[in-house]
Amino acid sequence: MGKKKKLISRLEKEVERLQGDLARAEKEATKRLKKVEKDAAALQDKVLALIGQKDSQKSPNEKNSDEKNSDEKKPDEKKSGPSDSTSASETRAPEAPQSAPRKRAPAKKAPAKTTASGQPTVAQLRSEAKTKGVKGYSTMTKAQLLDALG
Secondary structure, eight states: OOOHHHHHHHHHHHHHHHHHHHHHHHHHHHHHHHHHHHHHHHHHHHHHHHHHOHHHEEEEEEEEHHHHHHHOOEEEEEEEETTTTTOOOOOOOOOOOOOOOOOOOHHHOOOOOOOOTOOOOHHHHHHHHHHHHTTTTOEEEEHHHHHHHO
16 A cells, blocks of 8 residues: 555656646746747738838827837838937837848749659659658658558
């Protein structure tokens, strides 16, 4: 009986520890999610401002809050700091550096269906294996891919 009680006690302690870890992880995840949402909203505002649609998509309340922070950078303007005409209430905290938006590579031309011998290429077999969810397809030989897909 004593061994069972000790095991149960150890398991209960482990469950408590794991619950604490889970609570900390959830708190961190929530914190990160809020930051990502804030960053996404800021990027969306900047993109809309760059294409000239920011004011047309906002409600009147949002427009009023933006007028206070109308210190937006324009793509052709460079700013080193607040100008003399800017009041202290209009200055903003420095923004984090941002990278240029990524551009997608042009779509690749679809390879021929088969080789001259009538069999699909390794690249085609790997692509098919990827879509079918075959594990380890990237390191398989042509024969292994044919077996896995066949």
